[in-house]
Structures are given as structure tokens and as C-alpha cells.
Amino acid sequence: MSASNPYIPIPVQISKIINEVDTNDIKTFRFTFLNKEDEKKFKYLPGQFAELSIYGKGESPIGIASSPTNSGYVEFTVQRAGTIVPGLVTSALHDLDEGAQIGLRGPLGNSWPIEYLTKKNIVVVGGGFAFTTLRSLINYMLHKDNRARFGEITVIYGARTPGLLLYKDELAAWEKRKDIKSIITVDKGDESWRGREGFVPAVCKDVAPSPKNAVAVICGPPIMIKFTLPVFFELSFSQENILTSLEMRMKCGIGKCGRCNVGSKYVCTDGPIFSLADLDGLPRDF
């Protein structure tokens, strides 16, 4: 957002588009800033999001998929929303080419609590498309300047099919590294799939990460969350040590427009990251 006015987006340019999945409805957009000052001001942490803004179409809040350790650009992985009536902004974005300019407002929201995570073992659990800010966090922690600040890192990531896994190159690279334990699973493999098959909750049960000095960071579709949380409770993770990211319809992204509240909290400013302990104090209904 512009310095003087949080409602005015800053201009960015698409420098790279990566088609992530074989269904062609999830793409990663890499943006570079048109103004150097904007780039300097765009300081963010993993877990934050921004409003991608296309004039004439509107704005859409999207989690930042790159890590602050990636300098010079910022990445967003965007799913084309809506099956019957496509989302205005996301489908317009998907129709853009490299070189196109759009607007950006952010960084917005809180982040994964880096301070809190420091010196702890981190269990990252992701499902499907909701892996984007987890990727940001993982890359942040894996960066050579940061790796030492964190304990063991375990990643459990699942998608419905091999073709629907995001960031396939990075997944492969993590598997080769020694300082991260990465378990990739798919609900149903294909001929070429050599990896694990099975649903994320079952895999979590299988892997059984220790709760000792550990924080679980979980993002995924509601159904995955629903069945994964009991696994972590059973493993004796406390509510404080299970973190997740919420989604609500947002407009302003800066806590003013009044629509993304869960109880007295605004998802856009008090969130999107909450621990289960935070959520416990909030109504379960909206």
C-alpha cells in the first residue's frame, strides 16, 4: 500500500509465472516492485498476506508465498476461485502474462510468530493449496542465516494427486536436505508416483512428531484440519502450540471495513494466524 494511504495499492510487475498444478488452476506469480522505495518498505514475515489489486476487477487477499529471505521480489500462489462463476480478481490474474502490472497492498496481517518459534522444533502440516504461507515459513527457516535459530523441522505435506502438489522442485530439494524432514503424501498416486500414499491425518499419526518443545503449524482444507487436530491433541500438543491460519471474506485488509471478524478479532489484523488457544476464546460460529 502506498505510504500515505493504506487504500492505494503500489504498482508491481509480474516477472514470472509458474503453472503449479496439472489442473492449470493454480499459478505462482512473482512480482517485482516498480518503485525501489516500495520494495524497501515492503517488509514482511512468513504468514502475512497482501491484497492483489486489479483495477476494474477488485482486490483479493492472498498469502505471501515467498520468504522475506528472497530479495527483490515477492511471490503469491493464486488459485482461480469459483467453479461456476469464476472469481473476478483471481481469474483476471490467471489471464495475465509476464510483464503485466497490477497493484499490491500490504504486507497485511500478523505472521507466523517467529519469536515464539525460535529455538523450538517445528512441525509444519499442510494440505493442498493452503501450503503457500507454510512454504514461506519453511524457506525462511531453512535460509542459512536462520536455520540455526530453529530446532528440528518436520514437514508433512499432502495433496489429492501428485499433479496437485505445489512447489514440486522445492519439495524435491527438501527431500535431499538433511536439516529438514519432509514427508510428502498424496491421497492417490499415479503410475509415476514413488512417494507415500495416504491422507495427511493418517500420515501425521504415522510420523508421530514429539510434542516436546515443538510447535505444530497447520494449514489445509477444513476437512483436513478437522481430522488432523485430534491427532495432535493425542500426541499431547497443547492448544498454544498448534497454530493455524484462518480465512474470512476480506475487503480492506486493515481492520476497518468490518467484515472479517471472528468474535472481537479481525482476521485481517489480529490474524490470519491464530493458535488454537487464541481461537478457544472466540465464538465457534460467526
Added chain:
Amino acid sequence: MLKKTAINKISELAAVLMEKGTLIAPVKEVSGHNFAQILDPQKVDLDFYNTIMSPKSAFFPHKEDFINYKVGKPISEAEPVVLNLKPMFLFGVRPCDVKSFQIMDIHFNAAGIIDPYWRQRREATTIFGYAFDLSKSVDSADFYNTLGIYAADPDGSDIFMVKKDNELLLKGITLQGKKLLSELTTIENGKAADKKYFEEYIKKGRDYKTRFMCLDQETITKKLEDIFHNTDFWTRVSSACLSCGVCTFVCPTCYCFDICDDTQFGRGTRRRVWDACMFTDFTLEASGHNPRTQVYQRLRQKINHKYSYHVRKYGVISCVGCGRCTRYCPVSIDIYSIIEEAIKT
């Protein structure tokens, strides 16, 4: 400092203010009074109980243009709308409504990211509060006493005005108000009797009773948290609710808005427009999911927002008891009664 002017000479005062800047004052429309920018000083009309729409639109207009853009042109060519405000005079605001600005200030002008539009408008404005006419009976919908506000409460006004027979007494309350009043040289100074009348009027305002219940902020907040999942209660109190946006639009403390782009012939404007939590599409996500599909959920959101969430977030109830939501509700849903009933539940 106290000054006065004859009510029938208000237009002269209005003309002076219009010279100094933008005057926003009540005018009589077919259906009642409303605040409007004054272009003809004769139109200012203080013979009203309260306006239909609250004066919040002076700072938070129904539509606020952010930026003008052209389709197919580089984004950097989009032009942000600059306000270029002249000094603004918000004239004839009832004490309960004045109070609403203080509540809205927390949201727009103090907590978190500052809203530049609200701030600029607010800073440019001098508020002329205006005591209720104590000689007339109170509207049965009002309940600002419950929120600790009185009919002749000068708190929050820069200049406070009281009607004395055919005259209007104006007293500077804040520095800004006092300074402005001193600059209004065309109106005469008040006499000692006027001063006395003014002070007594303020005091008498405390005896001018609206509906009242003893409302402890923490108690009601807690109570609403407790009964949040009492669907029977919420279904019952919302059984008549139409889920229209009247209550939120007339409300002086409702601030929800939508941001939308309006394009025609390749040129467009991004702007914010009032929105209402009572509308079904308010929380409708692009995926088609909507966490609040039921009328009771939306009414619960509205009441909780005012009497619970806002207290938790900003430490103050977001309601001034002006009675508009009750008065203009097509089915006479009364937030006061709901709160009363909630406490009893």
C-alpha cells in the same frame, strides 16, 4: 465565550460559515431532516428532532472515491482522489450523535492503521453540537441516557448550541471552538442571563429522560458472550428482522464498508461504499461459502459488534442510543429491548 443569534437569522450565520468553508447542516427534506452540504444559507433548518441519517457521513461519506483509473493503461497512471478539504462546519449535531464521533475516532483515527479520509475530514471540521429541545417530548425510541449521554451534553462538541426561545446560544467548548466563535463577529455576545440560561439548560438536560436501564459495560459484554450460542434467543429476537440495511445505514456508529470498482467505457473509480452486516452477501466468499447465512446470525453479529466485540476490542460500547435503528426499522426491532432481554436471559 457565549454568543447568540436570533433563530430567524441563522441564515446569516450560515452565510458567514459558508464563506469560511464548507457548511454541513440539517435541511428539511420531504421525509424529514437530514444533514447536507449547504449551498443556500436559507436552507439551514434547526426545527427538527433529529435527522433521519446520522451525521457520520460528514466524515465517512456513503461513498468515498479512492482512485480513478483507466482500463488498459499502466497502473501508475491511475490518479488517487485528493480531498482538498476546506474548513468544514458540522452544524446542529445532537449530543448523542456528537458522542458517536468519539467512538468512531477510536476505530478510524486511533487504533491500528489510520484511515486517512476520516482523519482529514475530522481534522478539518468544527462541530456545532446542539442540545435537544427540552420543551418537547422525547421520542420513545431514544435511549441515549442508557449510554450515559444527556440531552444537553456539550462533551465532544467544539461549539455547543442551546435554543432559548427565539434565540440560539452558542458556547465555545474546545479551543478550536472558542477560536472560531471569536471570529464570528457578526453575531452578538451573550449576556449574563444567557450564560445562566445556558448552564441551567445543560443541567436540566440531565432530567430530560429517555429510556434508561442500568447498563454495565462489562456485564453486558460478558452476557452476550455467554448467550452467543443460545440460538433460541437469537432466533426469537430476530424473528421479525427483514435483514435489510436500514439500522446500519442510519446508525451513527456503524462503519462497515465495501470497496468496489465502477468502470464504464474503460474509465473507472475505485471507491468505498457503506455496507451492512445485515446483507446476506456481506460475508459471502468467492468460493461461495458464507459463514452467516441466517438472519439470526446477522442480527447477532450486529448486536454483538456494538455491545460486545467493540468493548473487547476498543473498550467502549459502540452505540449512543440515538434510537434511529429502532425508529426507522421497518418492523420496529428495538435494540434496547433486545439488550434488556439479553440481560434477563
Added chain:
Amino acid sequence: MADFKKIEENLKKEAKRLLEAGEVTVVLAYSKGFDEKHPMPYAAKSVADIKNIVFNEYCNHNMARYLVRYPQGTKIAVAVKAADSRAVIQLIQEEKVKRENLVLLGIPVYGMKNSKTGEVIDSKTTSGLCNPVLYDILLGAEVHGQKIVSPYEVLAEYEAMDKDARWEFWKNQLDKCIRCYACRKACPMCYCDPCFIDQSKPRWADKAPQSPGNMMYHLTRFHHLAGRCIDCGECSRACPVDIPLYLFHKKVAKECEEMFGQAAGMKLEDKPVLVDFRVEDSDKILE
């Protein structure tokens, strides 16, 4: 004036009987509001709720509005005045409710008043009718001998206006609109969710309360209610800024009646005129 006390007594009596017998699970009627001029629509669900039921000259609300809120198959008793009963008939025609699930408590009235102005509003809103068109139980004596006023009489003044003056009139009126959508929400026939105006694809009009969007919203809404508006006047009564929407609806209703020979909500077996045609329709209607 109708005998409101008597009607209230009968309303309570019937509501009690129906709820006790389990014939219905909810009785849609009125309860007292924050003052006596402001009764509220009320859903009595148990015998204990019956004491709250009231009926007086300010009970204008069209209770048919609430029918679609209850799940299909719910047995509902609903208090219906003349216009309300037409709304029920229209809803049955449109298959939103089923006749067999409804018990219609007919209320013949005259002398209904606007709570804001105290003005008697029969002629504006009840299509010249005092007695319900359809009912199962009548809660008061049928009203006869009232001066018959054509529901369309109020239009004469506007029809006589010069087109430019009429344009000015409507533009000024519709420019007042704050897009609170109370009109559509109060309307028993406006049951779309989402409403066309809320759509983002296509965006029929700007969301801001300014002339073009207001025009598009209201003109289209007049069209959507063509041949369906049952002239209860709830749109105007609900409007916080008093736009006389009922005038426009009346005009469209009048035209539809003249062109298609059928008024909305008068006969159960009718079909809504704009999703119907007759081979003998003539091109005259396009002139």
C-alpha cells in the same frame, strides 16, 4: 374503523386453538413493539407466546413476507389482511409455499394507519380491498359499504404529469435512495437471495447510492415485480427516506392488468403474467 380489539381476541383464540391442536407449528401475527404505534411482526410458536399477540391499526406489516423463511412443509398459520392474502396467493402460484401447509387467518380491516404520520393508508396499499381474498378462518366481520376507491386512483395525478416533470419527480425520489434495500426485504414477493443487484457477475449497477445505480435497481425491481406486486405498500412503508415506490408498482400493476387481464394474487390457478403468454396476446401492448 374495524374492531381491532375483537380481531385481536379472535387472533389469540385461533392461534391458541391451532397451536394446542398441533395443526400448526407457528402462528405469524403481531406483537407489541417499543410503543403502541409500533407493533412488530411476531412468530408465536407455543401457547405461552400467545399473550404477546396484539392487533391494532398500525399492524401494517405484510406477514406473507415471512412465509418463505420457514422450511418447506412447515405448517404455518398466518394472519392475512387483504393485501397479505393476495401475497399468499401469489406465493402459492409461484410454488414458494403450499396451500395445504397454511392456515390463513383472515382479517378484514379498514382504517389502517401509517405509524409515522398517523395518516389512514387504506387507499394507498390495499388495492381497494378491505377483506382478504383467501382465508380459512375470518377473524372479524367482513367489511362492506366502504367507499370503493380504485386502487389506481392515486395514479391519476402522476399519469397526468408531463413526461419531463414525471422524470424530475422520479429522479428526485430515487436519488434519495440510500440502498438499504429495506424495500426488497419488506416485499413479500422479493425472495431472491442473492438479488440481481448484489451480483458481481454481472455487476448490473454500481453499489454506491447514486443516481445510475439507484435507477437500475429500482427500474429493474419494478420490472421483476410486474404482474406480481400485490399492492401492499410495504416497500414504501419500509423506506426510511419515504420514496413512494408503491406508486410505481401500482402503475406497473395497472398496466399489467390492462394488458394481460389479470391482477396479481387474486386467483390460485393464475400463472404469473410474465412467465406466461396467450396466443391471442396482441402487438397492441407494444404500442
Added chain:
Amino acid sequence: MAFEPKILGIACNWCTYTGADLAGTTRLLYPQNLRVVRVMCSSRINPSFIFRAFQLGADGVFVGGCHPGDCHYNTGNLYARRRLAVTKKILEFAGLEPGRFRVEWISASEGNKFAEVVQEFTAQIKNLGPQTKLKIQK
């Protein structure tokens, strides 16, 4: 400069649009003020299209369909007739000049009728002058 109205036409694919093509094939001359949107059937026309056309600045709006009874989709234009009749009444009661909206049934063989209607309608709209009432003023 003389007033050259912008007229929006919506024509059904099977009759009026084809009729307009025939007018061209037979080299009938008519004014160039009409701009036609092709839809499959006159029944496709949503009343809001008409309102929108006037908002976009159309000085006149013309709808063309098959003759009643000849609809390619059997009964489409019979519904359209009723709907458009109501649209017309609404526009008129709102205060728009009655002559600005016109519905004509023009078959695929009536190229000459198409040309005549355009001729006549254009002249009529010229006579009425620019449409300023519903047009969105920017």
C-alpha cells in the same frame, strides 16, 4: 453539427438479424445510427439490458424478433412481447419519451421492412433529440 443519435439494436439471430443481412444483400440504404447486438432469440433480452442501454447513452433502443408464431424457439417471442411491453410502460412512467424504445417483428425475408424501420426510427429519434435522462453523466 447535426445530431447523430446512437441507437442500440438487439436482434434475434434467426429473423431480424437475418432480415438485416438481407437488407444489406439487396443494397438497401439506411442510416448508420443503429448498432446491432445479436442474440439468439428476442426472449433472451433481459429488461435490464434496455435500461442499461439507455444508461450507456443510447438515444434510442430497438428490439427485433421473429413474428409471433414464427419464433425459432417456438414461444420465445411470445414471452418477450409481454416482457418488453412492461419494459416500455416502465420507461414511460419513469418519464422517458415514449418513442425511444421500439419493438418490431421482422422476419428473415423482410429486408425492406428492416431498412424502413431503421429509417423511420432514426428519424424519430433525431426528432426527439439526445437522450439525457437515463444517460450516466460522468
Added chain:
Amino acid sequence: MSRIGVFVCHCGLNIAKTVRVSELAQFASTLPDVVVAKDYKFMCSTPGQEMIANDIKEHRLDRVIITACSPLMHEQTFRKVLAASGLNQYLLTIVNIREQVSWVTHDIEEGTSKAKALLNGAVYRARLLAPLTSRVIDVNPDVMVVGGGIAGIQAALELANTGKKVYLVEKNSTIGGHMAQFDKTFPTLDCSACILTPKMDSVLQNKNITLMTYCEVTEVKGFVGNFDITVQQKARYVDHNKCNACMTCMEKCPGKGISEWDESLVKRKAIYIPFPQAVPQKPIIDKEVCTYFLKGKCRLCEKVCEQKAIDFEQQDSFVQVKVGAVIVATGYDLMDTRPLVQYGYGKYPGVYNALEVERLFNSAGPTGGKVTLRDGKEPQTIAILHCIGSRDKNHYEHCSRVCCMYSLKFAHLFKEKTSADVYQFYIDIRAAGKGYEEFYNRVIEEDVKFIRGKAARVAQNTDEPGRLIVEAEDTITGKFVKLPVDMVVLSPAIVPRSDSKDLARLFNLSTDKQGFFMERHPKLAPLSTMSEGIFIAGVCQSPKDIPDTVAQANGAAAEALTIIVKDKMELEATTAMVNPASCSGCQNCVRVCPYGAPSFNYDKWVSEINEALCKGCGLCAAVCPSSAIIARHFTNEQVLAEMEGLMEF
């Protein structure tokens, strides 16, 4: 954003003469999202098409706008170019600047500026176009023919002979229909049974035909290519698999029913075969008159049946039949003339209707072919009254078409079989058909008397009890005629079957004013209906004679064949669909669709559109108040955008 290519055609001088084409291309290149804009002499020529194809690749175009002649001319041509270049063919927009611009003006300024406006509209529209794919569905190769009269028999045989499987559904216990009741057929006077029964037998013998007599269709689901039809097999109480048609049961049966086949002129048994040549030639039990069913005992038939074929426990059963196309050939009824009391039918024994007379002539009929009155006497004077109930504004306006001819046939047969005087009371004689006029002349020569005037009344002859009087105005002489006769033959209107409304609802057919099934187009599609895959043949469409019926049946068979001969079929791509999230359940779409494509899902409370039935007219989208229906290729957004583009300049 889109990458649009604009291609402006000169069409030689056809366009270039009154539209500045290069200026138009230049203008296009300034519009947002247009990445390439060119003009060319003949865009539809091979080099023109190649240029477009190259530019699609080179500029990675995702939308193509051809600014040329009418889309009705070359839309298909250019769609193929897109498809060949790997672009969805629906991403094409044609701007018609020839038929609707250059050919209708001489003014190049006007022409150019209108062309610009049209092009701009196309650009606005093109941006919002979506790729569409037509769904391909499997086609069931079987056909159902409903109605076992001559039309149904003919259609079934034609289809079966091509090797296709046919289900022939007949509601009576035998096929044959009305034609089986006739004695002779006009004008050739060949015996009806002689030409029909071999066909009936062929049906029975044909392995490709599943004959389903005593059956009725109760539910039709699905759509063209994939109908799923429920057929009710009414209980016959005789196991036809066991029955060897020995007929012993019929001899012993004490029950008495009234023979429908003989037009109630005689009685039949409770266990019966309608007529000796019935197909199948196996009896059924009429429950209404069977002694066992009425009184609880008898079962004589069961006792005498060596095959043990009698089954009193039999119940109605339901059979599911899946077919790709349906031919409806359900025939007609004669108008019930009893309400026309002035003609005394049902009151005076001497008044007969046409079908009764057919039976009187028939050697297998109640009188063994002798023309006798109900009292057994031979009539001396016979009046044949034309147009009873038809060509009559008070009853049926239509002409029943065959009455003139069969009335002439009756006259001839009366002359042949009796010595009676025969009078024809007619409005005019309609003898349009091969050999018909000749037959008319022949009958005239046979001394049949023609009185031009519609009979007004048939009355009791008070002078001669038992005889009748026919009253009419002879419009030639202008005199009032009062003719004493022994026998009156009415030629009643041919009307739709009493259950035709139910059938129409079942098959989603429209009916005309009289109630006959409506064809899709009176001239060009007389056998098709508005329901794709359902065809009509014979008198259920309108009254006609046997040759026409047979011709129609053959035609309908051919039409059905065009559908089932392919194993796949492509559905319309530009269909409508419902966005369930926006559907408010008003059901307007269901009410208006001429094809019955939308239906209402009461569980989800939303409408659903069967794309196989949708023809893409967009009517549903226009009546949808909440804009929930997406009319593909003509969506609200697309139309609105095009309008905006057209109005911009």
C-alpha cells in the same frame, strides 16, 4: 488480460468502398488488449486464413475478431481456422461490416464510424468470451414406437428392417388400431384386413421388434439419445408365454363383455381376443366382467386350459426401457357425437357413427357383412351426414380430412350391398388425393344423391314410426329439405385421443388448439417435435388418410434413424446453465422453457438445466430475476459489455 487479434476484411471493394479498412485496423490497434490488427483483401481466402492462423501462433492470440461479412456467412469458416490453430472456436467474434455497414450506406464517413463502434463492441465482448466445448453423449440405438396402429406398425417395421431394435408399445391387447376395424379402404376399395394383417404378422415375426401390447407408458425420463421410459404392463391374467391360443377358454367362458372392436355393436366373452386376426393372438381376461373377479368363483377357463396359462394372481408390472428416440403414433378418437343432440346419436337406433358402419360392412363384423339396422331390417333410405363436429366453430374448427372420402366409400358400399337410396349431406366434397376425384365421380355415377347443405337435425319421423327425418337446407336450391330415412350415418370429427393431454405431458410435447400434437415446424419439420428425439406420425399430429399416415410413419422412422444411427452425438455447446449459488428457486425458467430443459431440484431448492435438452435460446436467462442462469456465449456480462462497447464511440 486477453490477447486479441483483429482482422479487417476488405471483401474486395465490397467493404473497402464504404469503410476505410486500414483506418479501422489502425483504430483497433489502439484498443486495450488488442495485440495485433490487420486488414486484408479477402480474409476468407486461403492466404487470409493462413495469415490469421499464423498470427494466432505468433502473437499467442487468445481471442480473434474477424471484421468482415455476416456471421451467418463465414462464422463456421473462421471457427475452423481457430480450431485448427488450437484455439477454442467459441473465442471468435465476427463483426458484420458488410451486410450491416458497407452495403447499406454510400457514405464512407458514416460507414467507417459505425464500423468502429461495432468493432469496439466486439472487443468488449471478446474479452469476456469463454471457451466452450460441446458435450458428446452416447446414443442408445433402440427406438420406442408408441401406438400400434398402422402408423406405429409401419414405423416399427421400417426401423426393424434396418436392423434396429424397436419397442412397439400398444395400450390395447392387439395391434392394428382403427385400420383393423375398417372393411374397405378408399379409393381403391382393397380390403383393409388383407393389407394390414400381413404387416401385423410381420411385427410379430420380426426379431428386432419387442411387441408390448396391453402396455402404457407411465414415465419418460432422459433426453434425446438416452430416454429412460417406464412402461406399465397391465395384468392380462393369461400367461402369454404358456398360452397356445387354443381358444378353448373362450368357448367355455360364461362372462359377457361388450366388444370394443365391434364398436359395442355386439358382445364378447370375459376372456377374449378382440378379433380373429389379432396380434398377438392370445386372450386376456376382462376383469370388469369376469365372473370370478365379480363373484369370487368360476375359474372355468383355468380348468379347461391345458397349458395352465390362466393366472388370476397376475399383477400390473413395470418395465424400464432405454431408447435413443421415440416415435409417438397414438392415433385418434372419433368425436363423441352424443352431446350434439340434434343428430340423435345414442337416442335413435337408426343413427350410426362412421366406425360402426365400418363394422357393419365387415364380413367379420357383427352382422357378418350384411347391412342391417339394429332391428335386423335392411335400410331403404340412408343419409350420410358430413362434418359432424368438424369445420364447426362451436366444436372443432378443423377439417377431419378423410370423412368426405369414406362417406363416398360408404355410399358405394351401401349401393353395392343394399338397394337403398343413399344421400350425402355435405358442405363441399374434398377429394384431394390420388384417385380420389375419380372415385367421387364414380360414386356420383352410382346414383348417390348429393345434397349440398349441412344437416341441421335428425328427428323422429312422426308419420312413420321407427323412421327418421333429416333436415337440412339445400344451399344450391335454397330449399329446406326434410328427408325421411331409415338410417343416418354421422361422419364425426376426428379428434385427439382422450388421453392425448396426458401423453403430451409425458413426452413434453406441445398440442395445438384442437389438442393434436404439435410438430416443430408446420412446413419444414412436420414429424419432429419441440422435444428433441421425439417424433410424431399419423393422426395424432392431425387427421389424415392411410397413405399419408404411412408416408409419415416412414418419415418418422427415417428421422429417428438419423439420431440412432450414430453411436455418439454432440450436444449444443451454447446452452444455459444454472449457478446454484445464485438460484433463488423461483422456477421461472421451468415455467417458460419450450423444451423442458430446466427442472427443479426440490432437495437443493435450485433449478437445474439438462443441457441435452437446451437449445440455447436464452429465454430462461432473461426471466431469471437473480441472474443465476448463465446463457453460454450470450451471458449477461457478454451482452452488457458488447452494448457498452457499441455505445462508447
